[in-house]
Structure formats: C-alpha cells, structure tokens
Amino acid sequence: MIGIDLEDLTKEYGGTRAVDRLTLSVEPGRVTGFLGPNGAGKSTTMRLVLGLDRPTAGTATVGGRPYAALREPLRTVGALLDPQAAHGSRTALDHLRFLAVSNRIPDRRVDEVLRDTGLATAARRRVRTFSLGMRQRLGIAAALLGDPAVLLLDEPANGLDPEGIVWIRELLRRLAREGRTVLVSSHLMNETATFADHLVVLGRGRLLTDLPMRDFIERHSDARVRVRSGDPARLRAALLTGGYAVTGGDDGRLVVEGAEAAQVGAIAAREGIAILELADERASLEQAYLALTAAETEFAAAAPKGA
Numbered sequence: 001m002i003g004i005d006l007e008d009l010t011k012e013y014g015g016t017r018a019v020d021r022l023t024l025s026v027e028p029g030r031v032t033g034f035l036g037p038n039g040a041g042k043s044t045t046m047r048l049v050l051g052l053d054r055p056t057a058g059t060a061t062v063g064g065r066p067y068a069a070l071r072e073p074l075r076t077v078g079a080l081l082d083p084q085a086a087h088g089s090r091t092a093l094d095h096l097r098f099l100a101v102s103n104r105i106p107d108r109r110v111d112e113v114l115r116d117t118g119l120a121t122a123a124r125r126r127v128r129t130f131s132l133g134m135r136q137r138l139g140i141a142a143a144l145l146g147d148p149a150v151l152l153l154d155e156p157a158n159g160l161d162p163e164g165i166v167w168i169r170e171l172l173r174r175l176a177r178e179g180r181t182v183l184v185s186s187h188l189m190n191e192t193a194t195f196a197d198h199l200v201v202l203g204r205g206r207l208l209t210d211l212p213m214r215d216f217i218e219r220h221s222d223a224r225v226r227v228r229s230g231d232p233a234r235l236r237a238a239l240l241t242g243g244y245a246v247t248g249g250d251d252g253r254l255v256v257e258g259a260e261a262a263q264v265g266a267i268a269a270r271e272g273i274a275i276l277e278l279a280d281e282r283a284s285l286e287q288a289y290l291a292l293t294a295a296e297t298e299f300a301a302a303a304p305k306g307a
C-alpha cells in the first residue's frame, strides 16, 4: 500500500507562499477530498507531489520516495491536472496508445480504460471535437492507464453532466475500495461529502482541516428538528424533561436542538400529542466549509458598502 507524505512542504513564487509548511499523510484505501478556496494551494501541492515543481523547502514523497525517484512513475501515480492536456488533432485512442507505449504499459490497458471511462464509442474521434466532460473522462482514462496505486485528480467532476457526476463518484469509491490512495480536489463541499472518506482543507497554503469526513459532518452540522403539534406547551415540557433544548413556540412550532425526528416523534407518541409537522434539519455543510475558509480566501468579493 502506497501513500503520499508531505513534510513541511513549502513553495514560494516570488513573494507569495503558495504552500506553507504543509505536513500531511494521504492514506491508501480511502478517498481524500482536497478543498480550499481559489489560490489556496491545492494544484501547487499536487504539482509538487508529481515533481512538476520544486519545493522551496520540505518534501513530498510517494511510498517514501520523491516522484523523480520512482522507477515507473505512471504505474505508481496517475494524475489528472489539466483536461486540455491531450493534443486536439489526435484521437483519444492515439493519445492513450502514445502514453502506453512511452511508459511500457500493455496495449490492452488502453481498451480497458476507454471502457472504464465510457469513451469506447468515441475512441476514434479527434480530441478537439470532445466536450469538456469528455476531455475530463479522457484525462481520467490517462490517469488510470498504468493501473496506479496512487491517484491525484484535480477537480475531476468539472464539466461532467449529472450522469457523469454519479459515475465519477462511483469510480472514486471503487478505486479506494481496491486499496488505492485517491486525492481529489474540488471547490464544492457538498459534492466532496458524497464520495470522500477523509477531508483536507487548505487556506492560503496552510492546513486548516485534516480529519475524517464523518467527523467534519458531525462537528459542523448539528442535528435539529422542527416540529408543529396540537399541544406545543405540553410537547415542550415533555422534550425539556427528556433533556432537549427547545426554542420557538409562539406559532405552535418548536425547534429541538440535538435531536433526530424519530426521537421527537417517539416522545410525542408516548405523550399522546398529535404531530402536525415533523422534519430533520441540518446546518448546511457548505456553510460550515465557507465559515472555515472565510478568513483565508484570497479572492473574496469585497462586501458592498453599507452591508
């Protein structure tokens, strides 16, 4: 099993610190979502892992070695950085065959990845005729070509249609189940929550969060229930007795903090109180993520005057 390790990784461009003393392990067997606002340093980190840029300080290693020291890099690490990377005048098939031959990858892998990415019927079309979503699929096909243990995918869902988004979600989950290390950058917290087991958030090159997705969701989306009943005063009393914090009530509607709808429903049933409305409510994950990164956003729109 091969993971990615960053130690004090730092990259400066002129006076800008794109990546700032980043220490992090990306583990095999799970999908790690890599989030952060524009300019947070996600792409730079991926480029440093791939040896496309030199760190100013610190190290980035794959399975304990720098990328440049890997014997057969494409068989160890697959990457999607730029969906426009394929030459427009080539067909998808030629593009992948060229990559396979130059990396001593068996030709049968070309057919396999074309099939896996849903491009088999478009294989003989020139890449310049491809939509952005098809180019993404081709970039993913190229990343998968060497059957690598490690995958770095920079916004792979960009440009995909809803069916494509479901497909990529399932692909990422499968790759992790197979024991691979999967690092996927995105701007969207809600989307990332649908496929990532683990979450890393950067802000201005620094590590803001590194924890299991489940923990982030639990920490940031407090459960609460909205309930309307035939006897709000009695329901409120029963909920308070049950140890719940209850707010609202003037119009008969109550908000119960830290509860699930089933728990509130059970208390009402026990008391014989008629329930007119009952719904789980969760603070939006996207809001929690935006709050986390608000202070770290390089390109935030200025607040309008008087706001």
Ligand SMILES: Nc1ncnc2c1ncn2[C@@H]1O[C@H](COP(=O)(O)OP(=O)(O)OP(=O)(O)O)[C@@H](O)[C@H]1O
Binding pocket: 013, 016, 017, 018, 019, 036, 037, 038, 039, 040, 041, 042, 043, 044, 045, 298
């Ligand atoms: N080649 C470069 N020369 C100068 N500055 C650079 C270069 N590459 C990146 N930067 C700067 O480094 C910072 C991090 O950029 P990076 O592209 O890594 O962020 P990102 O998180 O991938 O952003 P996005 O979400 O917009 O893709 C930014 O301030 C960017 O302007």
